[in-house]
Amino acid sequence: MEDREAASVSTQKLHSMDSLKAACANCNLRELCVPGGIPIEELVKLDAIVAMRRRVKRGESLFNVGEKFRSLYAVRTGFFKTRITSNDGRDQITGFQVPGELLGFDGVATEHHGVDAIALEDSEVCILPYNELERIARDFQPLQHQLHRVMSREIVREQNVMLLLGTMKAEERVAAFLLNLSERYRHLGYAANEYVLRMTRQEIGSYLGLKLETVSRSFSKFQEQGIIEARGKNIKLLKMEALRKLISATKS
Amino acid sequence: MEDREAASVSTQKLHSMDSLKAACANCNLRELCVPGGIPIEELVKLDAIVAMRRRVKRGESLFNVGEKFRSLYAVRTGFFKTRITSNDGRDQITGFQVPGELLGFDGVATEHHGVDAIALEDSEVCILPYNELERIARDFQPLQHQLHRVMSREIVREQNVMLLLGTMKAEERVAAFLLNLSERYRHLGYAANEYVLRMTRQEIGSYLGLKLETVSRSFSKFQEQGIIEARGKNIKLLKMEALRKLISATKS
DNA sequence: CGTAGCCTTGAGATGCATCAAGCATTGTGG
DNA sequence: CCACAATGCTTGATGCATCTCAAGGCTACG
Incomplete structure (x- = not known):
């Protein structure tokens, strides 16, 4: 206060x-x-x-x-x-x-x-x-217009999180999260396919409406499938296309 | 377009x-x-x-x-x-x-x-x-300030929906939804404890990240418990306090 | 080097989705 | 105004995704 x-x-x-x-x-x-x-x-x-x-x-x-x-x-x-x-x-x-x-x-x-x-x-x-x-x-x-645009963008971002929380399965959420981070790092001029997570599994879970164990299991599964490499907080996206497919696997 | x-x-x-x-x-x-x-x-x-x-x-x-x-x-x-x-x-x-x-x-x-x-x-x-x-x-x-306030309020509203979708169980979501509608009708000068739903069970479910059957079962359960009366789209909130308790049942 | 936090993995429990059937309500055309 | 079709709603039975609980290993930091 x-x-x-x-x-x-x-x-x-x-x-x-x-x-x-x-x-x-x-x-x-x-x-x-x-x-x-x-x-x-x-x-x-x-x-x-x-x-x-x-x-x-x-x-x-x-x-x-x-x-x-x-x-x-x-x-x-x-x-x-x-x-x-x-x-x-x-x-x-x-x-x-x-x-x-x-x-x-x-x-x-x-x-x-x-x-x-x-x-x-x-x-x-x-x-x-x-x-x-x-x-x-x-x-x-x-500047006025830009300010409004930024607020509106936040509204749109949150609507997309609502969509994620309301309709997606655990692995889809995790895939969407990894791709979103990738896109934002790329936009900052960093590598899009390799980065270091700054948050814990539990924080990722909290954002995605999942428990930390579920996040961990999703990472492990993606790794088995050769889609990502996850060593602790170091993440490599090996098959971005496969990740994208995961989140747009046409549900009726 | x-x-x-x-x-x-x-x-x-x-x-x-x-x-x-x-x-x-x-x-x-x-x-x-x-x-x-x-x-x-x-x-x-x-x-x-x-x-x-x-x-x-x-x-x-x-x-x-x-x-x-x-x-x-x-x-x-x-x-x-x-x-x-x-x-x-x-x-x-x-x-x-x-x-x-x-x-x-x-x-x-x-x-x-x-x-x-x-x-x-x-x-x-x-x-x-x-x-x-x-x-x-x-x-x-x-007017400028008011415009910003309204956009900010939308951001805050969506954050609360994210909290609902990410952390609440089905019955808690439904209870929160009923109370939220109640509050908004009250604000418009209508009765807070008795109103007509304008949306279907399926639309409520879509908003809350649930299936329509789950919404229906929650209504039925609340009715058995004497907390609400639900006859189709006509809703009476009989025990608002009980509804409030449902959504704030101290989770660790 | 030790300790606390973080992560992984397994086994079992459970809440919600799914599938299915029948009933209720609403709107429409005869 | 009634009959019927379409849409919406309820309830039951079953399955599955994710949570919960638990144990052990890893990592990072003081």
């Missing part, structure tokens, strides 16, 4: 010399800046408000349920999970976030965060104060 | 005399207008762009996957479902919409609709042309 930005030691104001280029030029702020083709003079304005950074160590949270919502966060480096918890203590991972992705939209509705955001490795985020973001979005239409 | 607004016979321009009051004063446009406490002069602007209506008969669709996105829709009267479909033909209902709620946010990201929206009874919607909505949101901060 506290205002962490004010208190956090790891929050730092960038030197103004840096800030012109730093935030949106060097930063992987793909989601907000890149797709709109935002011109340089507007990037400067954005830079001005995105000048704050914050480091979050592995296992620590960026924000927690109930905290006052003030900012969105753009992942610069690292890896996060978001987690929702019900009254009676059930929880579910609602997403994993990689560099370039935005966090915190759940807080806009109620002005309080509705999920926990937890770093799965040492990470760094850009802080985007939400009031200021709304202000410059009013003056600058492409 | 067609531009229905232009072609539809049931779309009608309101008389300008009416339009001053009609759209946001008489209309149940709760989500966008009411919570912000939007002043009358701004309501006039909103009215100007919301002057178009459209009727959708039971069973017909308001929009379909792949259609060009141009507008959001506010349900004035009636009842809708939204449905997502995967490549291989699996589908899932992603939500039910009652009067006052907005439809179509999934289209903003890609400029094409990602779900089908289908009327479950004869319905009427207000058409909110999206470009114009963005334009006046730029000039009028409370």
Whole structure:
């Protein structure tokens, strides 16, 4: 419930010399800046408000349920999970976030965060104060539109997770998960067919609505079939086409 | 893929005399207008762009996957479902919409609709042309903020559905569904403990990730226990507290 | 080097899906 | 207005996918 930005030691104001280029030029702020083709003079304005950074160590949270919502966060480096918890203590991972992705939209509705955001490795985020973001979005239409696009994309992503949770079998879910991660790593410029998982089997299971044993068994089965190689958290996708077939095996 | 607004016979321009009051004063446009406490002069602007209506008969669709996105829709009267479909033909209902709620946010990201929206009874919607909505949101901060709140609320709603699909047992899901409908009817000024379902068992099942037989059995069981009375689509909630207990029966 | 967390694998239990049959309700055309 | 067809709903019997419980091995970190 506290205002962490004010208190956090790891929050730092960038030197103004840096800030012109730093935030949106060097930063992987793909989601907000890149797709709109935002011109340089507007990037400067954005830079001005995105000048704050914050480091979050592995296992620590960026924000927690109930905290006052003030900012969105753009992942610069690292890896996060978001987690929702019900009254009676059930929880579910609602997403994993990689560099370039935005966090915190759940807080806009109620002005309080509705999920926990937890770093799965040492990470760094850009802080985007939400009031200021709304202000410059009013003056600058492409940014406004881009902001709406990102929120809409999150809605669409969640609808697809609902489809996965509501209709797919365990192995199909795991295959879809592996391919989704692959696609996102590729998009970041990393290898699409070989990566290191940042989350545990139990976290994968929580996201997919499965128990960790079921995730493990799916991995083992794919490995027997020669579709993947899984040594702990090291994953190689040997037959991506076979994985794709698994999730689109025409059900009436 | 067609531009229905232009072609539809049931779309009608309101008389300008009416339009001053009609759209946001008489209309149940709760989500966008009411919570912000939007002043009358701004309501006039909103009215100007919301002057178009459209009727959708039971069973017909308001929009379909792949259609060009141009507008959001506010349900004035009636009842809708939204449905997502995967490549291989699996589908899932992603939500039910009652009067006052907005439809179509999934289209903003890609400029094409990602779900089908289908009327479950004869319905009427207000058409909110999206470009114009963005334009006046730029000039009028409370509307901008309200728009963001509504999108955020949709994100939060979907996260809660993910939690339901990922962690709850069949009867818990059905109980949660009945209570959720109850709450929304209450909010519309109807009885909270007695209502008529507008959707089939199979549609409820699709939304909850269950088969229709399982939904039916849950209803029957609740009825045996005296918690509800279910005669076809007529539902009475006799013991709301018991229903609430069902969904928060402390799981470790 | 030791310990705690993480992962794998097996065996058995169970909740939900599937298949099937009959009943109820709604809408339609005679 | 009635008869009938189509659609929706309920209930039972059976099968199977995934969970649960358990044990042992692996890995990473202090």
